[in-house]
Amino acid sequence: AQRVTQPEKLLSVFKGAPVELKCNYSYSGSPELFWYVQYSRQRLQLLLRHISRESIKGFTADLNKGETSFHLKKPFAQEEDSAMYYCALSSGGSNYKLTFGKGTLLTVNP
C-alpha cells in the first residue's frame, strides 16, 4: 500500500528564514510525487511535481529515492507563503489516483 507521511502538522518560521517541509513516502514502484498548496479560503492547487524539476514561487523539491523523501524547500520564506501544504503520491496507472499526506500548516511570521 502506498503511504505519504508529513511529520509536522505545524511549522512556524520568520520571514526571510529558510523553510523545509518534510515528506516521506512508502511505495514499492516508481512514484510520482507532488506538492499541493492551499491558501486560506482558496482551493487546493498544484505547487510542483518532481518530474518537471521546476521551481515555483521559489520552492523546490528533490525526490530522494534512497531516503524515500520529497522534502519541499525554500531558502527565504515570505509571509505570503503561509498556507497548508500537502505532499501527494501518484502510483500512475490508468487514473493517477493521489494519496495525500496529512498536511503541514506553514506560518511565516513578519
Next chain:
Amino acid sequence: GAVVSQHPSWVICKSGTSVKIECRSLDFQATTMFWYRQFPKQSLMLMATSNEGSKATYEQGVEKDKFLINHASLTLSTLTVTSAHPEDSSFYICSASGPTRVEQFFGPGTRLTVL
C-alpha cells in the same frame, strides 16, 4: 489554467434527506473525476474515482449505495449523499483531470451539514 467548479458551495439538510453535489470542469474535458472528503484539520481522503460513461470505482470503506456518483458527461460529475446523517457532515471536494491524467484540478469544495 483549468477551472473546476462545485455547486452548491454549502448545504444544510435534515437527517434522512438526500443531497446532490455537482462538479463541473469549465474549460476542459475531464476524462477522470475524483471525489474526496476532508474532515476538519485533516487531509483529503479519496472516496471514489469516476470515468465518463462508466461506473465509479470506490475506495475501500466507502459505501457506494450511500455515496452515488454519476459521471454522465466529460464536464459533469455528481455526488449524491443518500439518506444523509449527521456523521456525513463534512467538506466534499472534487477534482478533475484531462487526457494527460497527470495533474488534477480541484474544485472549491462543498460544505455539507446534516442536522
